[in-house]
Amino acid sequence: MTKRIKRGDYPKHVKVLWILVSILALMNILIIFYLFSINSTVNEMRDSINHSIFNLENNLVVYQNKQDAEMKSLEDWVKDTGITLANRIEEVNDNLNAKFDSQIQELNSELDKLRNESEEKYGTISAKIDVIENRTKEVNLEEIEKSIVYVETGEYAGSGVIFDEGGYIVTSRHLILDADRINVELYDGREYDADRIGQSRKKDLTIIKIRKSGLNLSKLEFEDPENIKIGDTVYAIGNPLGEEITKFTVNKGVISGLREDDEINYVQTDAALNPGNSGGPLVNEDGKIVGIVAWGYSGTEGLSFAIRSDEVQEFIDEEMNNL
Numbered sequence: 219m220t221k222r223i224k225r226g227d228y229p230k231h232v233k234v235l236w237i238l239v240s241i242l243a244l245m246n247i248l249i250i251f252y253l254f255s256i257n258s259t260v261n262e263m264r265d266s267i268n269h270s271i272f273n274l275e276n277n278l279v280v281y282q283n284k285q286d287a288e289m290k291s292l293e294d295w296v297k298d299t300g301i302t303l304a305n306r307i308e309e310v311n312d313n314l315n316a317k318f319d320s321q322i323q324e325l326n327s328e329l330d331k332l333r334n335e336s337e338e339k340y341g342t343i344s345a346k347i348d349v350i351e352n353r354t355k356e357v358n359l360e361e362i363e364k365s366i367v368y369v370e371t372g373e374y375a376g377s378g379v380i381f382d383e384g385g386y387i388v389t390s391r392h393l394i395l396d397a398d399r400i401n402v403e404l405y406d407g408r409e410y411d412a413d414r415i416g417q418s419r420k421k422d423l424t425i426i427k428i429r430k431s432g433l434n435l436s437k438l439e440f441e442d443p444e445n446i447k448i449g450d451t452v453y454a455i456g457n458p459l460g461e462e463i464t465k466f467t468v469n470k471g472v473i474s475g476l477r478e479d480d481e482i483n484y485v486q487t488d489a490a491l492n493p494g495n496s497g498g499p500l501v502n503e504d505g506k507i508v509g510i511v512a513w514g515y516s517g518t519e520g521l522s523f524a525i526r527s528d529e530v531q532e533f534i535d536e537e538m539n540n541l
Contacts, residue, residue: 357503359453363405363466364436368457369412369426369497371397377456377498378402378426379507380437381534385410385428388510388534389497391417394424402428404435405466416537421482421525422512423533438499440527441506446485448473452508454489454522456498469495471520473508483529485509488520500524 367378369389374397378389387402394400400412415425428435454469471489478484485508487500500509509524 357453357505359455359468361436362438362453362501362505363455363468365438366405366455366466366498368403368465369393370401370403371395372399372401373397375457376494376496377511379497379499379510380435381440381507383434383437385412385430385433385435386415386538387412387426387428388530389424389426390510390512391419391422391424393497394426400426402426403465416533416540418533420480421529421533423510423525423530425534425537438501439506440531441502441504441508443483443526443528446473446476446502446508446526448475450508451503452485452487452489452500453502454487454491454495454498454500454511454524456495456511458492458494474520476526477523483526484512484523485526486521486523489522490520491522495522 365380367380367387367389369376369378369387371394374393374395376390376393378387380387394414394417400414401409402412403409410428410430412426412428415427417424450473452471452473454471456467457465458467458469469489469491471487473485474488475486476483477486485500489500491511491514495511496513498511499507500511502508507527507530509526510530511522511524514522
């Protein structure tokens with residue numbers, strides 16, 4: 219028969235076990251309560267943090283909008299100020315320009331007045347300089363004569379001028395024509411044979427060359443046609459009438475006109491010229507060729523013509539380039 223155990227008569231190890239179980243249950247209850255408390259606290263902290271972040275974001279948006287508004291206001295101010303300043307600068311510049319223009323006009327008027335008074339009282343400075351130069355200028359005709367030659371073919375005789383140190387001479391075509399022999403006499407009496415190099419029937423010009431080389435002869439330059447003026451003093455140097463006694467004669471005159479005939483430009487002169495002067499140069503006071511004596515009206519005095527320097531130079535350039 220089983221023995222019934224009374225309350226309080228449990229074995230000792232059962233009591234210990236029961237105490238341990240009770241302690242564990244109590245600890246679980248405490249842990250659960252603690253964890254619940256922590257979770258609640260974490261949730262509160264998270265909500266607080268989220269709320270703070272939300273407030274911070276709102277504050278940042280408000281601040282950014284405020285900054286944008288202030289920047290826009292600053293840009294508008296700068297723009298308005300810049301436009302105003304630019305307009306003001308332009309206005310000041312216009313006023314200064316108007317003032318300067320007015321002053322310059324006044325100065326120009328004063329200068330014109332002074333210039334007119336000076337010209338009326340003293341004459342132009344350039345006119346006085348020209349007078350002084352004309353009085354003091356000396357033409358070295360003896361030096362110029364070194365470039366003049368006497369041209370003779372047996373049938374005709376006339377003049378010519380050396381334009382190149384190598385013995386190239388320009389003269390009148392009608393002096394040479396179909397001559398078999400061309401003789402050239404220099405200013406110092408030396409004589410040489412020459413050959414025809416080129417010619418122009420229209421301009422009545424011919425280029426001849428002394429056969430002997432290495433002479434290093436004196437030459438004359440051609441004047442720019444822009445510098446050839448009516449009233450300029452000129453000298454015709456040549457061999458009028460082709461006589462021995464008249465070789466290298468100098469005749470003085472002025473340019474009395476600038477003419478054109480058959481598309482050729484001429485210089486008209488009142489210098490006394492004769493048939494033997496044909497082919498010789500008409501030179502100015504600078505010793506430059508203004509023309510080559512071409513023709514004149516028979517039975518008249520002081521009415522002769524020379525082919526203008528640029529026409530002669532053009533002919534020479536064409537012929538020399540074809541050599």
